[in-house]
Amino acid sequence: DRGRLPGAVVPAAAPEAARPGPLDLVRAAFGELLGSVPPADGDFFALGGHSLVAVQLAERLRTRVGVPLTGLDILEHRTPRALATLLASREEERRAALTHTGAPLSGEPRTGTVLLTGATGGVGAAVLQELMAQGRPVRVLVRPESAHLPALHGAEIAEGDLADLDSLQRAVKGVDAVIHAACTFTEHETDVAAMRALLDGWSGGPFVFVSSIDAYGRPPGTEVTEGGPSGAPVSAYGQAKLDCERMLFETAAATGHGPATVVRAPIVWGPHHRLRDQLRWGSTGDLYQAALAGRPIVLPAGGEGEWNGAAWVHSAALARALAVCALPDGPAAGRIVNAITGHVSWAEFGTELIRLLGSAGTVELSPDADPELRRPWHYRAETLAAALRPEPGEDWRSVLAAMVG
Structure with missing residues (x-):
């Protein structure tokens, strides 16, 4: 074995294929569902994502990475970089908490x-x-x-x-x-x-x-x-x-x-x-997001004594x-x-959201409001x-x- 002789130059072993990191996994999953692999800071919505795709993406990543993930997590962490960071933190939590299982x-x-x-x-x-x-x-x-x-x-x-x-x-x-x-x-x-x-x-x-x-x-x-x-x-x-x-x-x-x-x-x-x-992205999500962005919260205009909430x-x-x-x-x-x-009426709910978020938004009544709010x-x-x-x-x-x- 000439490689054991003093001064011998030993060839470096061929490197093993690098395991994809969380960011690579997330970008690949984005690409599979949205048609192209996005940049690390590409926005889920801007790339054509919506709530159903968010559920599908969460299920795919949950299965591959082995940590809890939901469609709402995707909506809250909309870029591959933010989502990869979330997955890494949950993997760390999982390792740290293994001694606490039932x-x-x-x-x-x-x-x-x-x-x-x-x-x-x-x-x-x-x-x-x-x-x-x-x-x-x-x-x-x-x-x-x-x-x-x-x-x-x-x-x-x-x-x-x-x-x-x-x-x-x-x-x-x-x-x-x-x-x-x-x-x-x-x-x-x-x-x-x-x-x-x-x-x-x-x-x-x-x-x-x-x-x-x-x-x-x-x-x-x-x-x-x-x-x-x-x-x-x-x-x-x-x-x-x-x-x-x-x-x-x-x-x-x-x-x-x-x-x-x-x-x-x-x-x-x-x-x-x-x-x-759920508050941010579920059935009340449009109202919450409007208040967060400082946009008007548009509610149905009802007749006298009509209640919607x-x-x-x-x-x-x-x-x-x-x-x-x-x-x-x-x-x-x-x-x-x-x-x-x-x-709780939508008007009360919207007004309280605006106050809690320190928003510049307003509550407005309109016949063109989302009919689901009736x-x-x-x-x-x-x-x-x-x-x-x-x-x-x-x-x-x-x-x-x-x-x-």
Whole structure:
């Protein structure tokens, strides 16, 4: 081996192919969905992106990188450089938090175990906190890349996904109650198939489905009773909720399992980062972005006494209500009920946004406003009124300030 002789020149080994960094991965994924690889500071919207592409991009990157990511994250971090930085920070958080994971799924669950889906979302996180504060054993269905999150500490971990029907069957096996709060929001066939899988594995005990007031569509009149008729048109999202509700009640009637409860919720407000993102980019996103940019917030001009606005619920109040419904003798067993903290007019909402953001924007009334803002409905919520009663700091101005801040 002449290379071992003194003074010999040893040829350098051929370098291994460099593993793409986060920025390269993000730029490549942008290019796959938007048609061309953008510069590091190319803006998602300027490149032709929109909300559906944001969901697709998040799913692609989540799978490749193995850290939590949502479409709303894409909308908040719109350039490849900003998104790569976010992915790197979440990978670091994941490594640092691995010692805080819950117990993996193993054998039979403890007596009284509640299966909770969607535990890392804004609603599910509040429900998990409420159940664990009550000392109830919880099994959470979470994607593998989210199973490390410290918020899950103390829960039993069932790794899975709404699109993985086998994982749903494993997760629901042997539990004594189910709170199904997970939803794709955009892949309605997946949501319906996931409900079918959970019901096929449901062996009894309370099953609580977190539905939406979108299931009411555009109901007649302005006072909406709990479980009242739906009015046309009903959105695809609302129809998927109706389909899941029907499947739940049909299964409960056919098998004798139960009780089954449907809780229809409106906009959910709370301090969780997912709920903050919904405020900025969800159903109230256009109003928020207008206030942030100092543009006029244009609202529908109504007749005298006409009200347009939104029903809302605080995430902590919704969690209390869902926990009560997951008891064998819950007050809403076998029924469709609403979970409403209150109602706020768009004019009040817009004015408060402008104040909180220090915006130069104004609230203007116009017949040309987005017709979707014509929402005159007040939703009744008597059944769960006790659990939904606001606690200190749960008024709409306080929670909105926390979300904006």
